[in-house]
Amino acid sequence: MKVQVISNSGGQLPLPMLDSKWGLTREKVFPLSVGKEYTVHAITALKEVFWYYLLDERDLPYPVWYPSPLFRVSDGSLPAHWVVNHTANAMTQDRVGSSLITFKEWANDPSFYERLVEGEPGTVAVFRNERDMSA
Structure with a gap:
């Protein structure tokens, strides 16, 4: 996209x-x-x-x-391998949380983005691969 x-x-x-x-x-x-x-x-x-x-x-x-x-x-075309996921907020009793549409490694892992920002090598490699595929 x-x-x-x-x-x-x-x-x-x-x-x-x-x-x-x-x-x-x-x-x-x-x-x-x-x-x-x-x-x-x-x-x-x-x-x-x-x-x-x-x-x-x-x-x-x-x-x-x-x-x-x-x-x-x-x-507006989305990559065929993207998925949708919703993560509930563990701090509240309701279902409010976050929804994400992206590649499965990020969408299915609530800590992916945090590790990416922190520069965790494996997570960075996954993102770089995804970035290079969509370039």
Whole structure:
């Protein structure tokens, strides 16, 4: 899946998405290049919109999530090997948690992203392989 940046400004986000405790303010400038196309590595839903995980302009070795209103979908096809999973929040009694659409190693492992950010070699290798397949 590919998306193209139409805005990198919090000023373009819908009012219900703004939340200062999340850093989502009208003044926020996201490290994205307007007009550039990015590969989506995972999709989640929060605050009633999709969020796309992608490699941004900071050149981090892991994808970061961004709200979908900042983008136009340029290629909506999903890789055939992606799966959907939902993880309940163990801290609450309700079923609120997180849903994720991505490759199975990430979707089926609640600690995958944390290990990726921490640079765990096996997890990094899995992500690099997936990234290279979707390039």
